[in-house]
Amino acid sequence: MKKILTLLLVSALGGIFTLGAYKLYIEDENPVAIATADSIPAFLPTHNVDAFLNAAENTDFTVAAENTVDAVVHVKNITLSSGQMTLQDLFSGRSPKRAQLGTGSGVIINADGYIITNNHVIRNAHELSVTLNNNKTFKAEIIGTDPKTDIALLKIESDEALPYVTFGDSDTSKIGEWVLAVGNPFNLTSTVTAGIISAKSRDLTGKSSQSFIQTDAAVNPGNSGGALVNTNGELIGINTAITSQTGSYIGYSFAVPSNIARKVVEDIMEYGNVQNGILGIVGGTLNSSVAEELGVEYTEGVLVSEVTKNSGAEKAGIKSGDVIKKLDDIEISKFEDLSGYIKTKRPNDIVKVEVSRDNKLKSFSVKLTKTELFTVTFMKMELQDLTDAFKEKHGINNGVMVKSTENKWLYSNLGISEGYIITGINDIQIESIEDISKLKKKYGDDILENIKKLEYINNRKEKKEVIFR
Incomplete structure (x- = not known):
């Protein structure tokens, strides 16, 4: 019994000495850091954290959402594409058609039923319908489109005044400002997501031809044509595109600024086309x-x-x-x-x-x-004058440049595309678009039948000519 008590006493004394040595020599040299409110600034300034938390807590999205969801509609586009041809179709000369359904979003912009959406949402439409947030469905008419800005204007007829969203000023919107994206992703109607404006005047082509608002509000297929609104519920953009390798949202989305979209639809309503x-x-x-x-x-x-x-x-x-x-x-x-x-x-x-x-x-x-003062349409090509600086730089004396083209035959057979230069037609030297206009006036609708010879310079600045027989 005495041996057991002695052993317990020795063990207890050993533990006391060990703990004392740890406290004296080890713990003082390696203090344990406990995260407190005062220690946060070592990693992130407290005023930034407070500002972010306060902004998130004090921002109320409910009013903006309530004022928007009823004015954002579900657009359904039925297109006809070529179906698989059978042997019977081949012998009878029939071309079978197959109906395909595409969906997107739109925004009612006045009580009369005018709706703004993306051009790619309603492209090649055979039949268009619009469903409101109250599940009422209407047939939609295309009033006009502008492929360059990817904006289209639709119209529905309703006996009742429709809810709508008012335009805001996208020029005054700021980076870091809270925004809501409202639309119908994956056929999920009346979906609202929140984020901030990440950047402005963003171009996705590399040609400086676009000027999107970039946000981190979640946008997915089906959101196209939907509303991007500020916390006041004002329309500051039309959701249009995402950048993704999967086809779904990965962090950034892009919207046509409301000032551009508003000008486009006003032009369509007043002039029938866009005035650039x-x-x-x-x-x-x-x-x-x-x-x-x-x-x-x-x-x-x-x-x-x-x-x-x-x-x-x-x-x-x-x-x-x-x-x-x-x-x-x-x-x-x-x-x-x-x-x-x-x-x-x-x-x-x-x-x-x-x-x-x-x-x-x-x-x-x-x-x-x-x-129109600087370009002319000819053989499904938009042509423009060459500047003196361009002529001097490339040693070119005359010609007009192809600004854009929809002439698939010239592209497929001669490679004529954007940047090519037309220097002569039927042995007539082309100095400017005025010469092209004179040819169009001379031949009228029969111009294609009267083109016998075409001289041009390709993008490698090589001179070419082709004779049509």
Whole structure:
């Protein structure tokens, strides 16, 4: 018994000495860090955390959602595509058609039943229907479309005044601002997601031809044509695209700014087509290397490389080498800012242009002109004049450039596409689009039958000619 008590006493004393040594020599050298509110700033400034938490807690999306869901509709598009041909179809000369259903979203913009959506939602429609949030379904009529901005205008007839969303000013929307995306993803009607504006004036083509609002509100197939609204429930964008390798949302979505969409639908309603105003400059976003060459310290703005002849920009006094900094007091940091703002304007609109020239700011009032003054449609190609700078750079004396083409035959057989230069037709030298207009006037509807010879320069600047027999 004494041996057992002695053993227990020795064990207890050993434990006490061990714990004392740990406290004295080890614990002081390696203190345990306990996360408290005071320790957070070591990783993230507390004012940022507080601001974020307060913004999330104080932002109320319910009013914006309630004011929007009833005005966002489910668009169903039935298209006809070629079906599988049977032997019987072949002998009887029939071409079987198969109906396909596509779905998207739309936004009612007034009580009379006008609906804005994406052009790709209603493309090739054989039959269109629109279902409201109360499950009422209407047949829809296409009033007009604009493939360039991917906007379309529909109309439904209702005996009752319809709920609608009012347009907001997308130019005043800010990066970091809360937004809601409302639509019908995966046929799930009246779906609302929230996020913030991640960026503005975003281009997805690499050609600076687009000016999307980028958000991180979840958008998926079926959301196309739906509403992007601010916390006041005002329409600031039409949800249009996502970037994804899977076809589903992975973090970013893109919307046509409401100022562009509104101008497009107003043009369609008033004129029947979109009225595009032209500033009359060729240029690109300023960067560090170009800024160094110009001897300027800033790297934001649009550098004017060429000014189009007889354009509003030339008449106002804008010159090559100018850097555009503002349009109507809207800051211009990159070319997408400029192209996006000009898309909200019409021919004959006056735009105040502020430029930097020789490190001094100058202002000009530019009257926008029509696209038709600088281009002509010929053989399903849109042609434009060559600038003097382009001629000098490439050693070309005459010709007109193919701006765009829908002539599949010329593309398939001759490769004629964007950037090709037409220099001669029927041994007539082509100097400008005026020569093309004269040919169109001379031959009228029979122009294709009267083209015997075509001379052109391809994108490798090689001269070619073809004789039609």
